Amino acid sequence: MSAVLAAAIVVACGGSGGTSTSSSNNNGNTGGTTPGGTTGTGTGNTAVVGPPWLSYGGNAQHEALSAVATQSFGKIAWQAPVDLAPQYSTQGYLLVHYGSPVITAKNTVILPVKTAAGLSYRFEARNGNTGDLIWSETTDYIMPSHRWTPTYNVTIAPNNRVYAAGAGGKVLYRDDADDKNGTLKSLVFYGDTNYTANKVALDAAIIINTPITADANNNIYFGFTATPENPAGLISGVARIGADGKGSWVSTAKITGNSNISKAATNSSIAVSRDQKTIYVVTNNNFLANTRQTGYLLALDSASLALKSSVQLIDPFEKGPANVSDDSTASPLVGPDDDVYIGVLEKTYGSHNARGWLLHFNADLSQTKIPGSFGWDDTPSIVPANLIPSYTGTSKYLLMVKYNNYERAGSGDGSNQIAIIDPNTEADDKISPIKSMKEVLTMLGPTPDPAVPGGFIEWCVNTAAVDPFTKSVIVNSEDGNLYRWDLTTNKLTEKIRLTSGLGESYTPTAIGPDGKVYAINNAVLFAVGK
Template sequence: MFETNSKFRSRKGLALTSLATLVVASIVVACGGSGGSPVVTNPGNGTGTGTGNGTETASGIGNTTVVGPPWLNYGGNAQHDALSTVATQAFSRIVWRAPVDLAPKYSAQGYLLVHYGSPVITAKNTVILPVKTASDPVYRFEARNGADGKLIWSENTDYIMPSSRWTPTYNVNLTPNNRVYAPGAGGKLFYREDADAGTATLKNIVFYGDAVYAANKSTLDNAIVINTPVTSDAQSNVYFGFIANAGNAAGLSSGIVRIGADGKSTNVSIATIAPGVGVAKVATNSAIAVSKDQKTLYVVVNDNFALGLRQSGYLLALDSTTLALKSKVQLIDPYEKGAANISDDSTASPLVAPDGDVYIGVLEKTYGTHNARGWLLHFNADLSQTKTPGSFGWDDTPSVVPANLVASYKGSSSYLLMVKYNNYERAGSGNGMNQIAILDPQVEQDDKISPVKTMKEVLTMLGPTPDPNVAGGFIEWCVNTAAVDPFTKSVIVNSEDGILYRWDLTTNSLVEKIRLTSGMGESYTPTAVGADGKVYAINNAVLFSIGK
């Protein structure tokens, strides 16, 4: 998924001649793709218990046989490094599948412009996924047995989605103490104490007070909206961003919330912690990251979306207990030397690397000056030093690759980064040579598009499927966070051709693949790893479980 319909328009021979045209076009875009009609719309879960419309009877029986590492957050953990701590299973078959959207809304061109949240997976191999249940978004979250996909429990929510050009991400979160959270209306969080239990009481927390919410529920449900994934730290504290309409009954301004493992809440407005810099809120869809020592939060903030204007923003470092500002840095386009575009259509979230450095993907200041690839910005831990950028950042959170996974690497960096590396074909620029890449963040090379020094390419992998609509081009990779398996020295990555691939970093080859659907243009999606080593990928509104 990329920001404007430039690739699709070029297929139809239509020229985009002005920035205004580009902005208007951005309302109707997907991430590119192979076209074709959707082939899997509303399946059951593949176990014989689905009805075709996503309705099942919960078994009420939790998992008892598997104990392994959990997948807690977007990108696996609070640093979003997407590094698996269990070996992944072979791509022998689709073990089960379950819809994440019971009423997908396709564009007139057949694209699916919806971001879907990552599953989270408990140590006992319970897979918890958010599910959109109606065309006007209504959400539930449900738990399935990772072994066979059978429904264990399901909970409805009253969440109201923030406005966006594309449908934003609805996410769930799992804490280390096995509590599962999901957003509700009015800024409240729903939760269950034991994510594996077949029977449990659904509770909720209102961070600004139950009494205020109860007295003003009818207005606050629409006035206060959680607009980011929930992130949990190692102590089971959780963090999220919210949008507050002016004059709301709770007296709130858009900001950030911390809910402690003890249930105590703290919130602070963006206007208070970053006054006078033109930002208004946490960037929609951008998950808060937590430093390795658990002392610092990294939060992307931007101005409010307005059609025709490009959003700009900052990266903030906050005290993880008090939410006080420790430092901030404006997110700058390294080529144009002006404010980068921090779009609410992106799911790019901060990555905290093993050395404490922080990475965040942005779009370029002026659309198209870097082939709509954006930039991967790079900072030290206290944000005082801006380091070498990467040559792609749009709607992508990089994954950590320990350097010893890449046999051909002879450099001195202890870790490398796996990134999407598409080069979108559009009128006058780009070539459709869409890649994924392993980058060395400590070594520079000349950028191939602009006169900027960028992170050195260690490995690249071209999309394997030619794009029939782009001469010489290849269908793009379609992932916003890709799971890395250090045991098999591989990366699990989705493509818009409808196939899930295993990229072997020893041989730099695609050694396994399994077809999920016929392929289509859609918003970028995550891959994840279960406690038993099954891998999970989303394609055409369906979560697929792949393994032996």
């Protein structure tokens, strides 16, 4: 990739506008901060028992569909930093992919925290009512090198065990995410003995490079990279640790017989099929300067990690390999009908205004279906079709997606939107001369962009939470506000200011068991409710 293209991607993903000035209280923390590896004075909220938010996108299918009604945006109940040393670009952008908070059924909020510019991390638990610290754990995780700061996530399994990545491919965990007196333990998928015998070398050689995903049976999955000739003999690929603690792994290049499939795509969370028998893994080649990454979507047997099927990720307009970029956090979504969706960048950067495409497959990846008109750094959310009274089609569910149209990355006009699209109905694409998923509703960003005449500041979300009870979507914007998009009226019916706004990498929204809404803006997690 040329320097010009690299700069263009930074602009496209960092936002085409919005102020880069942060307000003085953006990194405030009403709950207080206790150094990692300690126990706080707070306690879990045992009065609340409700649906947990287990992972990026809420569950192992990444639906981002709430099972509880959200509270109104009355106030910021509490806030806590997710980055103690934010690193801003020369343009004032914050090019860091922050991990999603996860929330237990007892309303304990667990968030990953970047603690230094050198990419060290801890993960901490806070009381969902007050933000008070319950416990905190320092990690030895070593972040993979990349020009954007990759994401660091935590995950809760159905048995309430919380997982996070450690150095050398270790998985760190606490048995009970709500227990303030719990202890930190670890698992090594290639064996504790191998790791202990070569700790220093393996800490440098093996890196978990995707979020950890837990299935309904408490097995976990993740991607990892391995340097050549490491002491454990590992080759970059996919790992599994069973509920019984036994680990296994496969090399993506070896099982596919394709050396171009060198690793799981950095930042892309593995998805699990609804019957728990298949995992979906996005793969790509290693990031190299002046080259564009390409890749495949793999369906692996969830027990053996054997390859069941694969499909190359192809630009539907240019008919060549799409860009599967390590700058993105796009992850597979498994729909209610078992169809699979994954976002990519277009083959030639800017040919689709840097929007990319949302690719669409059946469950065994044998059939390529209608693409969506935006895929870049976005995981779509499930919207039951009955939430939209104006919808007259036949699909049982629709998709909520980011729908930006970048003025500085191609011929876009800066009309940055979010959208509800129909995965089974096609219409003329507005940019490229092909058919794409039909728009059902769209919502233009509400804040004019002073840097783009006629343009609007873009939405800042890589997975948005859908609330079927209030028939709304909770979505963050680079203008510094959190919005409620009412799907019955197609209006923004609530907003609350979080910060003064800035261009930043895309962020997740989440919903707690008490209906509080969580959003990240300018390196701070905000809990919003009554």
